[in-house]
Amino acid sequence: MKLVMQVKLLPTPLQAAALEATLRACNEAATWVAQVAFEQDVKNNFALRRLAYVEVKARWNLGAQVAQHVIKKTCDAYAAIKANLKAGNLGRPGSKRYRKAMGKPIVFRSEGAQPYDDRMLSWQIAERRVSIWTVRGRVKDVAFTASPEQLATLALHRRGESDLVCRDGMWFLMATCEVPETPPNTDPVDFLGIDLGIVNIVTTSDGEIMAGRELNRSRARERLLRTKLRKKNTPSAERRLKKRRRKETRRAKDINHKIAKHLVAEAERTGRGIALEDLTGIRERVRLRKPQRAIHSSWSFAQLGAFIAYKARRAGVPVVYVDPAYTSRTCAECGHIDRANRVSQAWFACRNCGVVAHADRNGSRNIRARAWELWRRGASSTAPAPPPRQRGGAGRKPGITASDARCASPAPSGAE
Numbered sequence: 347m348k349l350v351m352q353v354k355l356l357p358t359p360l361q362a363a364a365l366e367a368t369l370r371a372c373n374e375a376a377t378w379v380a381q382v383a384f385e386q387d388v389k390n391n392f393a394l395r396r397l398a399y400v401e402v403k404a405r406w407n408l409g410a411q412v413a414q415h416v417i418k419k420t421c422d423a424y425a426a427i428k429a430n431l432k433a434g435n436l437g438r439p440g441s442k443r444y445r446k447a448m449g450k451p452i453v454f455r456s457e458g459a460q461p462y463d464d465r466m467l468s469w470q471i472a473e474r475r476v477s478i479w480t481v482r483g484r485v486k487d488v489a490f491t492a493s494p495e496q497l498a499t500l501a502l503h504r505r506g507e508s509d510l511v512c513r514d515g516m517w518f519l520m521a522t523c524e525v526p527e528t529p530p531n532t533d534p535v536d537f538l539g540i541d542l543g544i545v546n547i548v549t550t551s552d553g554e555i556m557a558g559r560e561l562n563r564s565r566a567r568e569r570l571l572r573t574k575l576r577k578k579n580t581p582s583a584e585r586r587l588k589k590r591r592r593k594e595t596r597r598a599k600d601i602n603h604k605i606a607k608h609l610v611a612e613a614e615r616t617g618r619g620i621a622l623e624d625l626t627g628i629r630e631r632v633r634l635r636k637p638q639r640a641i642h643s644s645w646s647f648a649q650l651g652a653f654i655a656y657k658a659r660r661a662g663v664p665v666v667y668v669d670p671a672y673t674s675r676t677c678a679e680c681g682h683i684d685r686a687n688r689v690s691q692a693w694f695a696c697r698n699c700g701v702v703a704h705a706d707r708n709g710s711r712n713i714r715a716r717a718w719e720l721w722r723r724g725a726s727s728t729a730p731a732p733p734p735r736q737r738g739g740a741g742r743k744p745g746i747t748a749s750d751a752r753c754a755s756p757a758p759s760g761a762e
Contacts, residue, residue, distance in 0.1 A: 380453070423454075431444065461508070462510055463506075490519065528661055537718050542650065547601070551710040568593065620664070620666070621666050625670060666721060680701070
C-alpha cells in the first residue's frame with residue numbers, strides 16, 4: 347500500500363532562498379501552462395508538452411525533468427477539477443460555483459508543492475541529507491530530521507516521486523513509500539464496535555471511552571481568539587493569526603492518529619475486526635441550530651475513520667462499515683427500537699426491557715452486532731486504500747477521493 351512520509355527539511359538561509367526561488371518559478375510556469383491549456387482547450391499531458399515545453403524551459407530556466415513535471419502537474423490539476431465537476435462537488439451544472447470552476451484557468455499559488463523524481467532529488471538517508479535541484483543549481487547537503495521509524499521506512503520502502511512543500515516558513519518533503527500489507531485476518535473471533543461522536547470522540551463496545559472534552563474546549567478557545575484578533579485588525583494581530591494558523595488542525599490530527607493507532611493495536615492483539623458506521627453525507631442529513639454548526643463542522647470523523655482504515659490495512663485487521671440508522675435508539679440487549687430510549691445525550695434507557703446503559707456504549711454494541719452479522723453472511727473487509735495524493739498549490743484545491751465500497755446492513759434505513 348502507498349503511504350506518504352512527511353520529512354522536515356532543515357535548510358540554511360541560502361538553501362531556503364534557493365528552494366523558495368524554485369517553487370516560485372515552477373508555479374509561475376505552471377500558471378502560464380494552465381493559461382495555454384485553457385485557451386487552447388488542451389488538457390492532455392503529451393499534447394500540452396508540444397505547446398508549452400520549449401517555452402517553459404527557456405523563459406523560466408527550468409531543466410528538462412522539471413519542465414515536464416510542471417506540465418504534468420497542470421494536467422493533473424485540470425483532471426482533478428473535471429472529476430470534481432462530474433462528482434457534483436462543485437455544485438450543479440449552471441450554478442455560480444460550477445461556472446466559476448469552468449470559466450477561468452487555474453492559478454497556482456507561488457508556494458504550491460512541486461513534485462521531484464529521483465533524477466532531481468537524491469537521498470542520503472543514513473547521513474540525513476538530501477541533494478535537490480533548484481533554479482540556482484544543485485543544492486547538496488540539505489539536512490532533514492526524521493524519527494528512527496521514518497528513517498527505516500524511507501530506506502526500505504521509498505518509491506517514486508516526492509513533493510517539495512513550504513508551509514508557514516517550514517520546508518517538507520512528502521516522500522511516497524510502498525509499504526507491504528500484512529495478510530488480512532480472514533477469521534476474526536469478533537468485532538470491536540466503534541461509535542464516533544463529538545462529546546466522546548470514540549466509544550468502544552468494550553466500554554472504553556475517549557472523551558473529546560479537552561479537544562472541544564481547545565477548539566472553542568481557538569475560535570474565540572481568532573475572532574478577537576480579526577476584530578483588532580492590526581499588524582500585530584495579523585502576525586499572531588498567521589502564527590496560530592493550522593494549530594487546531596494539527597492538534598486534532600495528532601489526537602486522531604493516537605486514537606486510531608490504539609484501536610487498531612487493540613483489535614490486532616485480540617484477533618478481532620473493527621466495526622465502524624458509514625457516516626458519509628451526515629453533514630447534509632443533519633440540521634443544527636447556529637451555535638452548534640461550528641462544532642459539528644469541525645468534527646473530524648472522516649479523518650479519524652481514514653486513519654483507522656489505513657492502519658488496519660497495514661496490520662491486516664478487517665474493517666466493516668455498517669448502516670448507522672437507529673444505532674442510538676436500538677437496545678443492545680433486546681433489540682427494541684424507540685426514539686424515547688435515548689433519554690439524554692449520555693444515557694440510554696430501554697422502554698421494553700428496562701436496561702439502563704451509557705448511550706454511546708449501547709450504540710457501539712449495536713455496531714459490533716451488525717458487523718458480526720454481516721461477516722457471518724459473507725461480507726469481506728471494506729477498509730479502503732489511502733486516497734490518492736493530490737498536487738497542492740492550485741488556486742482551487744481538488745480534494746477528491748475514490749468512493750469506497752460499503753457493506754449494506756439489514757437494519758431499517760433512515761437518518762437518526
